[in-house]
C-alpha cells in the first residue's frame with residue numbers, strides 16, 4: 026500500500042490525463058460518429074460508400090496500430106503539429122487515434138438506433154417538406170440517440186480503458202505510469218496493480234450506472 | 248403514368264385529373280396500387296413514365312423545390328406516423344416553424360386553433376403514445392392542415408382504428424371536404440364516399456377500372472370488376 030500512497034500525486038496526475046483523453050475523445054467520436062452515420066444513410070451513393078468503407082476499415086483495425094500510425098505516421102512522417110511541447114503534441118495525436126477509432130463504433134451504434142425509428146415517421150417528415158438533413162436532425166437522430174444510450178455507454182467505458190493504448194506513443198497516462206512504478210517498486214507490484222484497477226473501476230462503474238439510468242429516463246414511448 | 252416495382256407493373260396507364268376543391272375517393276382491392284398512386288403525387292415514390300402536374304407545373308425532381316411541393320401537399324397515413332418524441336403541439340408546429348419559417352408563437356396559436364377544430368386541444372402537451380388511435384389520427388390531420396396545404400392525400404386514414412373511433416376521424420374529414428379542401432382519399436368507408444366525395448375512382452391491378460359518382464358506383468357500378476369487389480366488401 027505504501028508504494029501507492031507515496032506515489033499518489035503522480036497517480037492522480039496520470040488519471041487526470043486519462044480523464045482528459047477520455048472526455049475529449051468522447052466528444053470528437055460522437056460528432057464524427059454522427060457525421061459518419063449521416064453519410065451511411067444518405068441518399069448519395071458516394072457518401073454511403075465512403076462511410077461504409079471508413080467503418081469497415083477502422084473498426085477492424087487494432088487500436089494499437091492506429092495509435093502508432095497517428096503518433097509516427099501523422100506526427101513524425103507527415104509532420105502534423107499541435108505543439109512544440111512533446112507531451113502536448115503526443116496528447117493530441119493520441120486523441121486523434123482514439124477519436125477516429127471509436128467514431129466507427131459510435132456510427133454503428135447510431136445506425137442500429139436509426140433502425141428502431143419507424144419508417145413512417147421519416148416519411149411523414151418528408152411529406153411535410155423537411156429536407157433530408159432536417160429529417161435526420163429533428164426526427165431520426167434524436168430518437169435513434171435515445172434508443173442507443175446504453176450501447177453508447179459501453180463504448181464510453183471501452184474508450185476509457187482504451188486510453189491506456191496511448192502509452193504506446195509515450196503519453197504519460199496511467200498505463201505508462203503503472204509500468205514505470207512496477208520497475209521502480211518491484212516488490213509492490215500487486216498493490217500498485219490493485220490501486221490502478223480500482224482507479225479504473227471508479228471511472229467506469231459510475232459511467233455504466235449513469236448511462237443505464239439515462240437510457241431509462243430518455244426512452245421514447247411508442 | 249406508368250410505374251414498376253421490378254417486374255411488377257403497379258401503375259398502368261393511369262390518367263387522372265383532380266380539380267381544385269374536388270374530393271376523390273380511391274377504392275379497390277389490396278395490392279391494386281392505391282397507396283402507390285397517393286405516394287406518387289407528393290413524390291414519395293417516383294414514376295417511370297408520364298407526368299404529374301400540380302397546380303399546372305410538373306413535380307420538381309428533388310431538393311428545395313421538391314420539399315416546397317411536399318409542404319403544399321398534405322399527407323395522412325394509415326398508421327398516423329406522429330413523431331413519437333415530440334408532443335402533439337410540437338408535431339403540429341414543426342412544419343410551419345422549420346419549413347415555412349413561421350414564428351413559434353404564431354405557429355402555436357394556429358396549432359391550438361387547429362387542434363381545437365379537430366377536438367383535441369386539451370391533449371396538446373401530451374405525447375402521441377398517450378393518445379387513442381382516433382385522437383392520434385386527428386392530430387395527424389391537424390399536422391397536415393398546419394402547412395396550409397393546397398391538397399391533402401389520405402391513405403386509408405381509418406383502417407388502423409378501432410371501430411368506435413372511425414366516425415370521429417371521418418367527421419373531421421367530412422368537414423374539411425365541405426370547406427372546399429382538395430382531397431384524394433383511399434378508403435373503403437362507403438358512408439364517407441357518399442357524403443363527401445364528388446367522384447369514386449376504382450382501381451385494380453394498377454389500372455383505373457372505373458370512375459363514377461359515389462351513388463352510381465355503390466348502387467349501379469358499370470364494370471363487372473367493380474361489382475365483384477363491391478359484393479365482397481358489402482357482405483361484411
Ligand SMILES: Nc1ncnc2c1ncn2[C@@H]1O[C@H](COP(=O)(O)OP(=O)(O)OP(=O)(O)O)[C@@H](O)[C@H]1O
Pocket residue numbers: 252255257275276277278279280281282283284
Ligand atoms: N416499395 C415497394 N417495393 C416493391 N413492391 C412494392 C412496394 N410498394 C408496394 N409494392 C407492391 O405494389 C403493389 C401495389 O401496392 P400498393 O401498396 O400501392 O397497393 P394498395 O392498393 O395500396 O393495397 P392495400 O389496399 O393493401 O393498401 C403491391 O403488390 C405491393 O406489394
Ligand SMILES: [Mg+2]
Pocket residue numbers: 281282283402403
Ligand atoms: Mg395501401
